[in-house]
Amino acid sequence: MAAVIINIKNAVVSYREDVALRGVSLEIRVGEMIGVIGPNGAGKTTLLTLINGLGHLLQGEVWVLGHDVSRGCLAALRSRIGYVPQLPAIDPRMPVTVREVVMMGRYGRLGFFRRPGPKDWQRVDDLLQRVGMEHLAGRPIGHLSGGEQQRVAIARALAQEPEILLLDEPTASLDRKGEQQILTLIQRIHKERQLTTLMVTHSLAGLDALCDRLVLMKGGRIWQTGTPAALLTEKVLELLF
Template sequence: MLEVKGLSFSYGDFSVEDVCFEVREGEILTLLGPNGSGKTTILKSIYGLLKPKKKCVFVNGKDFHSLSLKERAKLAGYVPQSHHPPFPYTVLDVVVMGLASQLGVFESPRKEHYQKALEKLKLIGMERFKDRPYTQLSGGQLQLVLIARALVQEPKVLLLDEPTAHLDFKNQVKVLGIVKRLAKEEGISAVMTLHDPNLASLYSDRIALVKEGRIRAIGKPNEILREEILEEVYGVPICILEFNGFRLILPRTEVV
């Protein structure tokens, strides 16, 4: 289980304040909100890329930020929005890099490390690309490889920053479907950031609406994704249509 208790971080004239939530095993929590609301700052602060003001992140009861890099790598995996490799490594080599923190300073990956990486590629359906240069993949394939790189650590917590950024509709559905399946089958506590409330509704167990560095509301999608709350968070008129059990969230626009 991931527990976040009173997370706060400031830089410049922006801050996130008193962020609190917990994510159980097999559950997906989505941080949803407009650009600049603080979603990525919260995610980076959880992982430790940014340093919160006090102890506030606990994984299975352990103070996450007090652990060594090696111990943290075994508990949490981080998937950034994008990654631009400086060299055309093979897909398999990129996934093996996820184990770097578990190797000695002068230690090279061994056969068992490559086998472990291949297993994660198989898990997400990317094993056939193992020998392809990483620089020759599509956007959706890149995101899946980054997820495999995080999974090779066998983390208890998976943090994903805008996993659908720059992806077409098909790859958005594919990537989020795999994240949802992995959370359930592997018992991972997943936290991801998204902009699109419709995608958040489909692929989240719970949603935390973020505005100006604070969580405005948190709960199940059908509880949180309501017109008045979304209008307050996004600052635009919202219309929600319901059909055969599905809810479609749209901006309310005037027909010209």
């Protein structure tokens, strides 16, 4: 059996006056593909934030890649966790190219005071080719469609050469075709790079083929975990949503 790479025990997380996670416990093993689903306000994004070392932990323990997150270990985790946030609105006038955006992902590994060298730029170019965006490398990031921006965001996260990949609503605002293309890309990258992947999503299409396990969240708690076959049923989903 694969080793545990993320171990959360009775975690309580708050933002100001609001408790976002309430006694959450979860073990994730190396190489798993986990889908996290639930209604708005369930704590899904907060769960990713906690794993990424940025949650305000009031109670409990969180161990990620052998590090106790509660003791502050951002430097140790920065290059080992790739994070793809929900896509923000990008000003089309922003003078940053696709290639430069992906290079931003290298700084977690390089450090902010080191300049990227030829090998780093080659790494960026290889990733752009891998996600099918090499032909748009010189285009301003704000000129891309939503699906194209999502591909760039995934490449930027992979530029860190992570062991864990966290994705927050990677198919939000995409049409059905774009959604399927992104999910296929995520699945291929997960397998090729032997990553441990957690994906928050509202879209249930394709999760049965994509995920090893689902985490269902509700009211800041983990409500159920199990295989897609066991949980993607009409009865369970009616109770969840």
